[in-house]
Amino acid sequence: MYIEEISIVNYKNLKEVALTFSPRLNCLIGNNGAGKTNLMDAVYYLSFCKSFFNATDQININHDENFFMLNGSYQRLGSHETISCGLQAGQKKQFKRNTKVYRRLMEHIGLLPLVMVSPADTNLILGGSDERRKFMDGIISQYNQNYLDDLLKYNRAVLQRNNLLKQFANEHYFDAELLSIWDSHLVEHGSRIHAERQKFVEKLIPVFQQFYSFISRENESVGLKHSSDLYHNSFENILKNSISSDRAAQHSTVGIHKDDLIFNIGRWPIKRLGSQGQNKTYLVALKLAQYKFIREISGMKPILLLDDIFDKLDRSRVEQIVKLISTDDFGQIFITDTNRGHLDTIIKKMDTEYHIFNVSQGKI
Numbered sequence: 476m477y478i479e480e481i482s483i484v485n486y487k488n489l490k491e492v493a494l495t496f497s498p499r500l501n502c503l504i505g506n507n508g509a510g511k512t513n514l515m516d517a518v519y520y521l522s523f524c525k526s527f528f529n530a531t532d533q534i535n536i537n538h539d540e541n542f543f544m545l546n547g548s549y550q551r552l553g554s555h556e557t558i559s560c561g562l563q564a565g566q567k568k569q570f571k572r573n574t575k576v577y578r579r580l581m582e583h584i585g586l587l588p589l590v591m592v593s594p595a596d597t598n599l600i601l602g603g604s605d606e607r608r609k610f611m612d613g614i615i616s617q618y619n620q621n622y623l624d625d626l627l628k629y630n631r632a633v634l635q636r637n638n639l640l641k642q643f644a645n646e647h648y649f650d651a652e653l654l655s656i657w658d659s660h661l662v663e664h665g666s667r668i669h670a671e672r673q674k675f676v677e678k679l680i681p682v683f684q685q686f687y688s689f690i691s692r693e694n695e696s697v698g699l700k701h702s703s704d705l706y707h708n709s710f711e712n713i714l715k716n717s718i719s720s721d722r723a724a725q726h727s728t729v730g731i732h733k734d735d736l737i738f739n740i741g742r743w744p745i746k747r748l749g750s751q752g753q754n755k756t757y758l759v760a761l762k763l764a765q766y767k768f769i770r771e772i773s774g775m776k777p778i779l780l781l782d783d784i785f786d787k788l789d790r791s792r793v794e795q796i797v798k799l800i801s802t803d804d805f806g807q808i809f810i811t812d813t814n815r816g817h818l819d820t821i822i823k824k825m826d827t828e829y830h831i832f833n834v835s836q837g838k839i
Contacts, residue, residue: 476551476587476775477807478518484544485537486520487513488837496807497830498550502818503811505834511811514834515591515780518809521547521558522589522778523613524570524580532562549587552775558587581624585617588777590766592784596758600746604735611672611736614765618772622671625664629731632660637726644725651718662710665731669705672734676701679764687760690795697757698739704729751787759784759796767804776806783811794824801825 483492488510503511516535519527526535536543541564549556562568570577577583598606616623636657643649680699687697704713710730717729738745738757745757769777779800785793800808801824812818822829832839 476549476778478521478547478549478587478778480548481514481517481521482544482546483514483517484542485540486517486543486545487535487537489513489517489839490537490540490837492839494832494839495830497828498807499827500822500825500829501807501809502822502829502831503809503834503839504813504815504818504831505811506813509834510837510839511834512593512782513837514832514839515593515782515809515811517545518547518778519589519591519780520560521545522587524560524568524583527591527593528595532568533564536562536564551587556587558583581616581620581627584623585620585773588617588769588773588775589780590762590769590777591780591782592759592762593780593782594786596762597754599758599761600738600749600754604733607736608732608734611675611734614769615671615675617769619671622668625667629661629664629668632657632664633727633730633732636661640721640727641725643722649722654718658711658714661714661727661730666705666710668731669703669710669734672701672703672731675768676736679768682767683760683764686763686799687756689799690756690760690792691753692791692795695740695753697741697745697760698737699761700737700739702735702737703731704733705731752789752792755787756792759788763799770804776804779805779808781808781810783813785812785817797821797824801827 477498478496479498480493480495483489492514503514505511516527520535525532529535542562544559544561546557546559549558557571557573559571560568570580570583572583572586599610612622612626616626636654639654639657676699683699684697687695707713708716713729717727720728740749740753740757745754749757766777766779781800784796788796799805810818810821818831
């Protein structure tokens, strides 16, 4: 599976761009702020119906305009696919597959598997637990539509339960029977979410550790663990035992919305101990494990976007990553860099078909 062509109008600083890509390796060269990452983000957007960076769609419209349009042509499982998106300022975006408008955007998730490695991934290590839950949810949702549905319903139930707890506090009363209605929704959807996260992490861990070991040449050992209230008790009991604390806090203090992923290097949290190079290695290995997981589940090689990937990595680790992505396990790859020499070295080592795009001030 790969993207053949893209046309971009008014997406961030890319006013009007039309490109044809190599099915294997695409290199974007240019200074910081030139638009390399924005092009990668446009490719990402066509897979996920959203930007990798901006949660608010309106921010992605070029500052001088009031709309943006994206159009991508793909080869997927022997068939041609055209995906397009348009957004007018102040209106809802419209997503189309082969001219047919999606009724719900979640129907599109997973059609065009893609993995992005970005400097922004440091939020997975340095950010709060919500960042790591998003990581799990984003992957599982690509191959399990029921999971995404459960997640939406669970989050809606948490919101309603929290509103009810606030109401109890404001009006100085408590109705356990009314609260139990939302508890039953949390248990139903949350238990399924927990089971899927558990299966996912168990499969991801050995693959992740293999990638890290290869990239670091076995210089460090790393750990990855799923943390959840549901490992210690049933969801029903957890909710019953938390009623007092929930009432005091006026929100739901336990549940799968408090899950986390624990990242370790040796016996210690990588957030506290890891160097910049170790953190970057950890994140690259995590994303490559994600890539392999999605490839095996979907039967397709995801598009791999490597944005400024080699910054903060020593030569040895860069060489190991290039060895990995040069194999037939990987399909279409996009790489950005400010240094043409870095890209020339990668191209030589990969020895495959490639296109180079020079990016400057939003022009390619």
